[in-house]
Amino acid sequence: MSKIRIEVDGRPVEAVAGQSIAAALLAAGRTSWRRTRAGRPRGVFCGIGTCFDCVVTVNDLRDVRACQRRAADGDRVETQEDDRA
Amino acid sequence: MPDVLVIGGGPAGMAAARAARESGATVTLLESGDDLGGQYWRHLPAQRSDPDEGKWHHGWQRFLDLRAALVADPGCEVVTTAHVWSVDRRDGRPPLVHALVGPPDGGDRTPRTFDPDALVLATGAQERTLPFPGWDLPGVFTAGAAQALAKGERVAVGRRVLVAGAGPFLLTAVASLVRVGAQVVGVVEAADAKRLAKGWATKPWRLAKASHKATELVGYLRVLAANRVPYRTGSAVVAAHGTDRVEAVTVARLTPDWSPVPGTERRIEVDAVCVSHAFVPRTELAISTGCALTEDGSVQVDDRQRTTVPGVLTAGELTGIGGVDLALAEGRIAGAVAAGAEPDARDVKRRAVFREFATRLAAAHGVRPGWRSWVDDDTVVCRCEDVTAGALRSAAELTCSKGLRSLKLTTRAGLGLCQGRTCGRAVEDLLTGVLDPGRTANRPIAAPLRLGELAEHGRTCNREDVP
Numbered sequence: 001m002s003k004i005r006i007e008v009d010g011r012p013v014e015a016v017a018g019q020s021i022a023a024a025l026l027a028a029g030r031t032s033w034r035r036t037r038a039g040r041p042r043g044v045f046c047g048i049g050t051c052f053d054c055v056v057t058v059n060d061l062r063d064v065r066a067c068q069r070r071a072a073d074g075d076r077v078e079t080q081e082d083d084r085a
Numbered sequence: 086m087p088d089v090l091v092i093g094g095g096p097a098g099m100a101a102a103r104a105a106r107e108s109g110a111t112v113t114l115l116e117s118g119d120d121l122g123g124q125y126w127r128h129l130p131a132q133r134s135d136p137d138e139g140k141w142h143h144g145w146q147r148f149l150d151l152r153a154a155l156v157a158d159p160g161c162e163v164v165t166t167a168h169v170w171s172v173d174r175r176d177g178r179p180p181l182v183h184a185l186v187g188p189p190d191g192g193d194r195t196p197r198t199f200d201p202d203a204l205v206l207a208t209g210a211q212e213r214t215l216p217f218p219g220w221d222l223p224g225v226f227t228a229g230a231a232q233a234l235a236k237g238e239r240v241a242v243g244r245r246v247l248v249a250g251a252g253p254f255l256l257t258a259v260a261s262l263v264r265v266g267a268q269v270v271g272v273v274e275a276a277d278a279k280r281l282a283k284g285w286a287t288k289p290w291r292l293a294k295a296s297h298k299a300t301e302l303v304g305y306l307r308v309l310a311a312n313r314v315p316y317r318t319g320s321a322v323v324a325a326h327g328t329d330r331v332e333a334v335t336v337a338r339l340t341p342d343w344s345p346v347p348g349t350e351r352r353i354e355v356d357a358v359c360v361s362h363a364f365v366p367r368t369e370l371a372i373s374t375g376c377a378l379t380e381d382g383s384v385q386v387d388d389r390q391r392t393t394v395p396g397v398l399t400a401g402e403l404t405g406i407g408g409v410d411l412a413l414a415e416g417r418i419a420g421a422v423a424a425g426a427e428p429d430a431r432d433v434k435r436r437a438v439f440r441e442f443a444t445r446l447a448a449a450h451g452v453r454p455g456w457r458s459w460v461d462d463d464t465v466v467c468r469c470e471d472v473t474a475g476a477l478r479s480a481a482e483l484t485c486s487k488g489l490r491s492l493k494l495t496t497r498a499g500l501g502l503c504q505g506r507t508c509g510r511a512v513e514d515l516l517t518g519v520l521d522p523g524r525t526a527n528r529p530i531a532a533p534l535r536l537g538e539l540a541e542h543g544r545t546c547n548r549e550d551v552p
């Protein structure tokens with residue numbers, strides 16, 4: 001099982017090769033990493049790519065579902081807030 | 086030699102692809118994940134495989150055999166990480182199918198278009214979670230998420246976990262949770278003992294041929310016993326509590342209609358709760374293709390798995406929620422018929438056996454309308470756009486709007502990132518009688534894509550040139 005390292009909001013997080021970004025975040029003890037327009041926290045809900053609650057910015061690309069994307073060594077992950085209208 | 090395109094690499098799609106090959110067709114199998122297996126045979130990725138993977142699954146050898154046969158077969162192209170995002174309908178024949186191949190939600194995926202002689206849709210199902218106060222707190226997961234994270238990642242969603250909802254899937258989630266080291270503090274099943282007995286124990290001989298299902302069930306009950314997990318029927322989680330994450334839930338007894346019985350509430354401390362109330366077919370592509378649906382929202386098929394669109398067949402959960410054995414039998418029938426062959430009589434027989442099982446499932450665990458009383462005015466229904474039940478109801482009343490579209494535009498329910506995939510059925514149900522009938526699952530873009538990718542598609546695919 002090889003270890004990789006990603007960066008989440010500028011901080012290093014250890015992950016396992018093949019792990020999804022969501023699993024890496026959960027394993028690191030985080031349950032939420034996004035806020036909705038009304039400011040409500042969100043993390044994983046459906047785990048299979050249908051709810052879009054878990055989206056993050058990966059290497060500057062917004063709205064990537066963390067439960068669907070496998071973490072790659074060196075990925076820069078940023079948590080997102082929905083635009084407040 | 087017909088060209089058969091199969092969308093979905095779970096049990097139904099794999100079985101369909103294999104049967105179509107055995108009947109002489111060339112086959113392309115599209116799967117959105119990076120390996121075959123679907124949600125049912127979800128497993129660790131190649132980068133961190135587990136020699137004991139088989140312990141996590143039922144019928145694992147069957148999966149290995151199917152996958153090996155498909156991958157080794159030069160007449161079958163397996164395309165993984167293929168995200169089908171739209172189809173172009175054509176008169177009297179299957180649609181053109183557009184896919185992007187590459188990492189999920191990536192920015193520079195490779196577009197591919199398929200022009201099949203026959204199309205088999207095997208896109209499976211997703212969980213239906215009924216809203217309740219606090220269901221949008223982090224730490225509330227679908228049971229499917231717990232399952233996916235356990236089987237596909239070996240991660241437990243919490244330390245003290247309650248599992249709640251309806252149906253045998255709750256028990257499979259418990260088994261996986263226990264394996265990854267979670268303490269399951271209870272299972273709460275909404276159906277009451279009477280309804281369970283009536284659904285499962287009437288005319289038991291008709292289930293005899295599906296007896297391995299009973300053996301599976303006994304296995305799960307052993308897991309409950311060995312881990313001292315209490316199992317309660319006729320009850321539900323009617324609220325989750327916490328500020329930034331779930332800290333406790335309220336469990337109440339239910340009437341047979343699923344309304345909470347006042348005064349029966351109990352508070353249970355947990356750090357995660359996994360809920361699953363039912364499954365709904367993932368019908369986006371079927372709807373875009375023009376397939377007629379039945380009243381319960383599944384795709385209408387004839388006895389050969391043909392939909393109402395010529396050359397389009399479907400198998401598995403899309404035709405109704407029935408589990409893996411039904412999916413495999415239907416997949417084999419659909420694949421053979423798509424290739425222009427006769428279905429195998431044994432598969433037709435198996436389909437009948439496991440349809441009986443599906444009927445029982447719905448009778449025993451089907452969602453009852455009383456759940457609507459769990460929802461108060463402040464309960465978020467549309468998670469993406471933070472639309473509450475109160476906002477939905479008052480918009481419907483104030484505007485006297487009966488149209489789903491105008492209601493969506495007024496409240497923004499169903500217009501967020503998930504496009505109503507999560508809240509759609511709840512919105513429809515909460516406004517029954519107020520709203521004209523309509524389906525939120527009707528959406529022109531089946532999978533999200535980037536505007537840049539769409540622009541690229543417009544440049545490379547001049548619609549006039551397309552057959």
Ligand code: FES
Pocket residue numbers: 043044045046047048049050051052053054055065066067068
């Ligand atoms: S958790 Fe639902 S899309 Fe990722």
